[in-house]
Amino acid sequence: MNQFISTHPAKSNNTQTGRADGFETVLLGPGIGAQIKGIQVGDSLNVQELAFVRQALNDHSVIILRDQDITPFQQTNFAKQLGDLRVSFYNRYAVPDQPELSVVSNIKKDGVAIGIEDAGMLWHTDASYLKTPDMYTVLYGIEIPHREGKVLGNTLFTSSWGAYDALSNAMKAKIAHLRAKHSFIDHLAKKAKVGNLKRAPLTEKQKAELPDVDHPIVRKHPFNGRPCLFVTEGHTSEVVGMPRQESDELLHQLWEQLINPVFIYAHSWRKGDLIVWDNCAVHHLAVFDYGDIPRKLHRAGMIGPVPVGI
Numbered sequence: 661m662n663q664f665i666s667t668h669p670a671k672s673n674n675t676q677t678g679r680a681d682g683f684e685t686v687l688l689g690p691g692i693g694a695q696i697k698g699i700q701v702g703d704s705l706n707v708q709e710l711a712f713v714r715q716a717l718n719d720h721s722v723i724i725l726r727d728q729d730i731t732p733f734q735q736t737n738f739a740k741q742l743g744d745l746r747v748s749f750y751n752r753y754a755v756p757d758q759p760e761l762s763v764v765s766n767i768k769k770d771g772v773a774i775g776i777e778d779a780g781m782l783w784h785t786d787a788s789y790l791k792t793p794d795m796y797t798v799l800y801g802i803e804i805p806h807r808e809g810k811v812l813g814n815t816l817f818t819s820s821w822g823a824y825d826a827l828s829n830a831m832k833a834k835i836a837h838l839r840a841k842h843s844f845i846d847h848l849a850k851k852a853k854v855g856n857l858k859r860a861p862l863t864e865k866q867k868a869e870l871p872d873v874d875h876p877i878v879r880k881h882p883f884n885g886r887p888c889l890f891v892t893e894g895h896t897s898e899v900v901g902m903p904r905q906e907s908d909e910l911l912h913q914l915w916e917q918l919i920n921p922v923f924i925y926a927h928s929w930r931k932g933d934l935i936v937w938d939n940c941a942v943h944h945l946a947v948f949d950y951g952d953i954p955r956k957l958h959r960a961g962m963i964g965p966v967p968v969g970i
Protein backbone atom coordinates (compact mmCIF):
# COMPACT_ATOMS: atom_id res chain seq x y z
CA MET A 661 0.00 0.00 0.00
CA ASN A 662 1.22 3.46 -0.83
CA GLN A 663 2.22 5.04 2.48
CA PHE A 664 1.34 8.50 1.17
CA ILE A 665 -2.28 7.81 0.34
CA SER A 666 -4.77 9.93 2.27
CA THR A 667 -8.22 9.08 1.04
CA HIS A 668 -10.38 10.20 3.91
CA PRO A 669 -13.72 11.66 2.87
CA ALA A 670 -14.59 15.27 3.67
CA LYS A 671 -16.53 15.37 6.92
CA SER A 672 -16.00 18.82 8.34
CA ASN A 673 -13.83 21.87 7.90
CA ASN A 674 -10.34 22.01 9.39
CA THR A 675 -10.10 18.28 9.88
CA GLN A 676 -6.69 16.71 9.72
CA THR A 677 -7.04 14.12 6.98
CA GLY A 678 -3.69 12.56 6.26
CA ARG A 679 -0.15 12.43 7.52
CA ALA A 680 3.04 10.81 6.27
CA ASP A 681 6.70 11.46 6.86
CA GLY A 682 6.12 14.94 8.27
CA PHE A 683 3.57 15.99 5.64
CA GLU A 684 -0.11 16.40 6.37
CA THR A 685 -3.28 17.56 4.67
CA VAL A 686 -5.97 19.64 6.34
CA LEU A 687 -9.39 19.87 4.72
CA LEU A 688 -10.62 23.36 3.95
CA GLY A 689 -13.82 22.93 1.95
CA PRO A 690 -16.76 20.63 1.19
CA GLY A 691 -14.95 17.65 -0.31
CA ILE A 692 -12.56 19.91 -2.23
CA GLY A 693 -9.68 22.03 -1.01
CA ALA A 694 -6.91 20.92 1.33
CA GLN A 695 -3.86 22.60 2.73
CA ILE A 696 -0.66 20.60 2.61
CA LYS A 697 1.67 21.25 5.51
CA GLY A 698 5.32 20.30 5.80
CA ILE A 699 6.44 20.86 2.21
CA GLN A 700 8.58 23.81 1.18
CA VAL A 701 8.84 24.07 -2.61
CA GLY A 702 12.39 24.89 -3.56
CA ASP A 703 14.06 23.92 -6.81
CA SER A 704 12.16 20.63 -6.97
CA LEU A 705 10.14 18.22 -4.86
CA ASN A 706 11.76 14.95 -3.81
CA VAL A 707 10.08 11.64 -4.64
CA GLN A 708 8.15 11.45 -1.36
CA GLU A 709 6.95 15.05 -1.57
CA LEU A 710 5.85 14.65 -5.17
CA ALA A 711 3.93 11.44 -4.38
CA PHE A 712 2.17 13.15 -1.47
CA VAL A 713 1.25 16.20 -3.56
CA ARG A 714 -0.10 14.05 -6.40
CA GLN A 715 -2.20 11.94 -4.05
CA ALA A 716 -3.56 14.99 -2.22
CA LEU A 717 -4.47 16.57 -5.55
CA ASN A 718 -6.29 13.43 -6.64
CA ASP A 719 -8.13 13.21 -3.31
CA HIS A 720 -8.99 16.88 -2.72
CA SER A 721 -9.00 18.48 -6.21
CA VAL A 722 -7.54 21.79 -4.92
CA ILE A 723 -4.35 21.89 -2.85
CA ILE A 724 -2.77 24.85 -1.10
CA LEU A 725 0.83 25.19 0.02
CA ARG A 726 1.17 28.31 2.18
CA ASP A 727 4.15 30.52 3.03
CA GLN A 728 6.14 29.61 -0.05
CA ASP A 729 8.94 31.85 -1.27
CA ILE A 730 9.78 30.82 -4.82
CA THR A 731 11.17 32.38 -7.96
CA PRO A 732 9.44 32.11 -11.36
CA PHE A 733 12.01 29.49 -12.31
CA GLN A 734 11.14 27.42 -9.23
CA GLN A 735 7.40 27.75 -9.90
CA THR A 736 7.94 26.51 -13.44
CA ASN A 737 10.02 23.58 -12.18
CA PHE A 738 7.35 22.65 -9.62
CA ALA A 739 4.62 22.77 -12.26
CA LYS A 740 6.69 20.68 -14.67
CA GLN A 741 6.86 17.94 -12.06
CA LEU A 742 3.06 17.65 -12.28
CA GLY A 743 2.67 17.75 -16.06
CA ASP A 744 3.58 19.18 -19.43
CA LEU A 745 3.22 22.95 -19.43
CA ARG A 746 1.30 24.90 -22.05
CA VAL A 747 2.70 28.14 -23.41
CA SER A 748 -0.15 30.65 -23.32
CA PHE A 749 -1.13 32.36 -26.55
CA TYR A 750 -1.23 35.57 -24.47
CA ASN A 751 2.56 35.62 -24.62
CA ARG A 752 2.67 39.38 -24.18
CA TYR A 753 2.01 38.67 -20.48
CA ALA A 754 4.61 35.93 -20.08
CA VAL A 755 7.06 36.24 -17.20
CA PRO A 756 10.52 37.16 -18.62
CA ASP A 757 12.51 34.03 -19.54
CA GLN A 758 9.59 31.82 -18.39
CA PRO A 759 7.27 31.47 -21.42
CA GLU A 760 5.07 28.95 -19.58
CA LEU A 761 4.29 31.42 -16.78
CA SER A 762 1.73 34.21 -17.27
CA VAL A 763 1.23 37.30 -15.14
CA VAL A 764 -2.31 37.78 -13.77
CA SER A 765 -2.58 41.34 -12.47
CA ASN A 766 -4.44 44.64 -12.46
CA ILE A 767 -1.17 46.59 -12.13
CA LYS A 768 -0.23 49.05 -14.84
CA LYS A 769 3.26 50.29 -15.62
CA ASP A 770 3.38 53.60 -17.48
CA GLY A 771 -0.29 53.11 -18.22
CA VAL A 772 0.19 49.65 -19.72
CA ALA A 773 -1.18 46.47 -18.09
CA ILE A 774 1.59 44.14 -16.89
CA GLY A 775 -0.70 41.10 -16.88
CA ILE A 776 -4.06 39.62 -17.79
CA GLU A 777 -6.62 41.82 -16.02
CA ASP A 778 -9.88 39.96 -16.56
CA ALA A 779 -8.93 36.32 -15.97
CA GLY A 780 -11.67 34.25 -14.36
CA MET A 781 -14.58 36.71 -14.45
CA LEU A 782 -17.06 33.95 -15.29
CA TRP A 783 -17.19 30.40 -13.90
CA HIS A 784 -14.99 28.19 -16.05
CA THR A 785 -12.34 25.49 -16.22
CA ASP A 786 -9.06 26.43 -17.81
CA ALA A 787 -8.70 26.02 -21.57
CA SER A 788 -11.93 24.02 -21.99
CA TYR A 789 -12.18 25.67 -25.41
CA LEU A 790 -9.22 23.53 -26.57
CA LYS A 791 -9.30 19.86 -27.60
CA THR A 792 -6.96 19.08 -24.73
CA PRO A 793 -7.97 21.39 -21.83
CA ASP A 794 -5.61 22.14 -18.97
CA MET A 795 -5.43 19.25 -16.49
CA TYR A 796 -3.99 21.32 -13.66
CA THR A 797 -3.37 25.00 -12.99
CA VAL A 798 -0.68 26.33 -10.65
CA LEU A 799 -1.23 29.84 -9.28
CA TYR A 800 1.21 31.65 -6.99
CA GLY A 801 0.23 34.71 -4.95
CA ILE A 802 2.80 37.51 -5.10
CA GLU A 803 0.78 40.61 -4.25
CA ILE A 804 -2.59 40.17 -2.53
CA PRO A 805 -5.00 43.11 -2.09
CA HIS A 806 -6.52 44.08 1.27
CA ARG A 807 -8.97 46.74 2.37
CA GLU A 808 -9.42 47.61 6.04
CA GLY A 809 -7.87 44.30 7.07
CA LYS A 810 -10.07 42.23 4.76
CA VAL A 811 -8.49 40.08 2.07
CA LEU A 812 -9.84 40.79 -1.40
CA GLY A 813 -9.71 38.89 -4.68
CA ASN A 814 -10.81 35.46 -3.47
CA THR A 815 -10.88 32.53 -5.87
CA LEU A 816 -13.98 30.33 -5.64
CA PHE A 817 -13.90 26.65 -6.53
CA THR A 818 -16.89 24.35 -7.03
CA SER A 819 -16.85 20.59 -7.18
CA SER A 820 -17.88 19.32 -10.61
CA TRP A 821 -18.15 15.73 -9.30
CA GLY A 822 -20.10 16.80 -6.21
CA ALA A 823 -22.53 18.75 -8.39
CA TYR A 824 -22.92 15.78 -10.74
CA ASP A 825 -23.48 13.30 -7.91
CA ALA A 826 -26.33 15.42 -6.54
CA LEU A 827 -28.26 15.51 -9.84
CA SER A 828 -31.47 13.51 -10.13
CA ASN A 829 -31.26 10.16 -11.87
CA ALA A 830 -33.52 11.55 -14.61
CA MET A 831 -31.10 14.41 -15.27
CA LYS A 832 -28.11 12.06 -15.18
CA ALA A 833 -29.79 9.87 -17.79
CA LYS A 834 -30.69 12.89 -19.93
CA ILE A 835 -27.17 14.30 -20.13
CA ALA A 836 -25.20 11.05 -20.05
CA HIS A 837 -24.23 11.09 -23.71
CA LEU A 838 -24.73 14.73 -24.71
CA ARG A 839 -21.93 16.96 -25.90
CA ALA A 840 -21.61 20.73 -25.72
CA LYS A 841 -19.73 23.39 -27.64
CA HIS A 842 -16.96 25.35 -25.90
CA SER A 843 -15.87 28.57 -27.55
CA PHE A 844 -13.24 31.15 -26.65
CA ILE A 845 -14.66 33.56 -29.23
CA ASP A 846 -18.13 33.32 -27.59
CA HIS A 847 -16.45 33.70 -24.18
CA LEU A 848 -14.95 37.06 -25.14
CA ALA A 849 -18.33 38.13 -26.53
CA LYS A 850 -20.01 37.23 -23.20
CA LYS A 851 -17.47 39.33 -21.30
CA ALA A 852 -17.88 42.23 -23.71
CA LYS A 853 -21.67 42.03 -23.35
CA VAL A 854 -21.50 42.61 -19.59
CA GLY A 855 -18.89 45.33 -20.06
CA ASN A 856 -15.92 43.72 -18.35
CA LEU A 857 -13.71 42.64 -21.24
CA LYS A 858 -10.26 44.06 -20.52
CA ARG A 859 -8.08 42.74 -23.28
CA ALA A 860 -7.25 43.54 -26.87
CA PRO A 861 -9.33 41.78 -29.53
CA LEU A 862 -7.91 38.54 -30.85
CA THR A 863 -5.96 38.76 -34.06
CA GLU A 864 -7.24 36.82 -37.06
CA LYS A 865 -4.32 34.41 -36.56
CA GLN A 866 -5.31 33.82 -32.92
CA LYS A 867 -8.95 33.27 -33.91
CA ALA A 868 -7.89 30.73 -36.52
CA GLU A 869 -5.91 28.90 -33.87
CA LEU A 870 -8.92 28.76 -31.51
CA PRO A 871 -11.75 27.00 -33.36
CA ASP A 872 -14.79 25.97 -31.31
CA VAL A 873 -14.63 22.43 -29.91
CA ASP A 874 -17.20 20.10 -28.41
CA HIS A 875 -16.78 17.97 -25.30
CA PRO A 876 -18.94 15.51 -23.33
CA ILE A 877 -21.25 17.23 -20.83
CA VAL A 878 -20.33 14.55 -18.31
CA ARG A 879 -16.64 13.86 -18.29
CA LYS A 880 -14.94 10.85 -16.73
CA HIS A 881 -12.04 11.91 -14.55
CA PRO A 882 -8.87 10.56 -16.22
CA PHE A 883 -7.31 9.35 -12.95
CA ASN A 884 -10.05 8.50 -10.46
CA GLY A 885 -12.91 7.80 -12.89
CA ARG A 886 -15.41 10.13 -11.16
CA PRO A 887 -18.12 11.55 -13.45
CA CYS A 888 -17.68 15.35 -13.56
CA LEU A 889 -20.02 18.01 -14.96
CA PHE A 890 -18.28 19.78 -17.79
CA VAL A 891 -20.33 22.79 -18.86
CA THR A 892 -19.32 26.29 -17.80
CA GLU A 893 -20.95 29.69 -17.83
CA GLY A 894 -17.74 31.12 -19.27
CA HIS A 895 -17.04 28.92 -22.24
CA THR A 896 -19.93 26.55 -23.01
CA SER A 897 -22.26 28.06 -25.56
CA GLU A 898 -24.68 25.33 -26.66
CA VAL A 899 -25.60 21.67 -26.44
CA VAL A 900 -24.73 19.94 -29.70
CA GLY A 901 -27.79 18.96 -31.74
CA MET A 902 -30.36 20.52 -29.37
CA PRO A 903 -32.75 23.37 -30.28
CA ARG A 904 -31.35 26.66 -28.98
CA GLN A 905 -33.99 27.44 -26.37
CA GLU A 906 -33.91 23.93 -24.93
CA SER A 907 -30.12 24.05 -24.94
CA ASP A 908 -30.06 27.39 -23.09
CA GLU A 909 -32.48 26.10 -20.46
CA LEU A 910 -30.48 22.92 -19.88
CA LEU A 911 -27.16 24.76 -19.62
CA HIS A 912 -28.59 27.29 -17.15
CA GLN A 913 -29.99 24.46 -15.05
CA LEU A 914 -26.61 22.76 -14.91
CA TRP A 915 -24.76 26.03 -14.18
CA GLU A 916 -27.16 26.68 -11.30
CA GLN A 917 -26.40 23.21 -9.97
CA LEU A 918 -22.66 23.93 -10.11
CA ILE A 919 -22.84 27.19 -8.17
CA ASN A 920 -24.83 25.82 -5.25
CA PRO A 921 -22.83 26.99 -2.19
CA VAL A 922 -22.77 23.46 -0.77
CA PHE A 923 -20.19 22.54 -3.43
CA ILE A 924 -18.02 25.66 -3.12
CA TYR A 925 -14.70 26.33 -1.41
CA ALA A 926 -13.74 30.03 -1.33
CA HIS A 927 -10.01 30.58 -1.11
CA SER A 928 -8.84 33.67 0.72
CA TRP A 929 -5.34 34.40 -0.57
CA ARG A 930 -2.18 35.15 1.32
CA LYS A 931 1.09 36.27 -0.22
CA GLY A 932 3.15 33.11 -0.73
CA ASP A 933 0.17 30.83 -1.38
CA LEU A 934 0.90 28.25 -4.06
CA ILE A 935 -2.29 26.59 -5.27
CA VAL A 936 -2.79 23.71 -7.66
CA TRP A 937 -6.23 22.73 -8.88
CA ASP A 938 -7.64 19.95 -11.02
CA ASN A 939 -9.64 21.47 -13.87
CA CYS A 940 -11.68 18.31 -14.42
CA ALA A 941 -12.74 18.05 -10.76
CA VAL A 942 -13.42 21.74 -10.07
CA HIS A 943 -14.58 24.87 -11.84
CA HIS A 944 -13.41 28.27 -10.61
CA LEU A 945 -14.27 31.96 -10.48
CA ALA A 946 -12.20 35.04 -9.62
CA VAL A 947 -13.82 37.64 -7.36
CA PHE A 948 -13.19 41.19 -8.61
CA ASP A 949 -13.76 43.26 -5.47
CA TYR A 950 -10.38 45.04 -5.24
CA GLY A 951 -10.61 47.75 -7.90
CA ASP A 952 -7.20 49.36 -8.34
CA ILE A 953 -5.62 47.88 -5.21
CA PRO A 954 -2.61 46.02 -6.64
CA ARG A 955 -2.91 42.27 -7.15
CA LYS A 956 -0.35 40.05 -8.85
CA LEU A 957 -0.11 36.29 -9.34
CA HIS A 958 1.85 33.98 -11.63
CA ARG A 959 0.03 31.22 -13.43
CA ALA A 960 0.98 28.01 -15.25
CA GLY A 961 -1.29 25.47 -16.93
CA MET A 962 -0.59 21.81 -17.68
CA ILE A 963 -1.90 20.15 -20.83
CA GLY A 964 -4.46 17.43 -20.12
CA PRO A 965 -5.90 14.56 -22.16
CA VAL A 966 -8.85 14.75 -24.55
CA PRO A 967 -11.97 14.64 -22.29
CA VAL A 968 -13.77 11.30 -22.40
CA GLY A 969 -17.47 10.74 -21.63
CA ILE A 970 -18.92 8.24 -19.20
Ligand SMILES: [Fe+2]
Nearest residue numbers: 780785786944
Ligand atom coordinates in the same frame (compact mmCIF):
# COMPACT_ATOMS: atom_id res chain seq x y z
FE1 LIG B 1 -9.03 30.24 -14.91
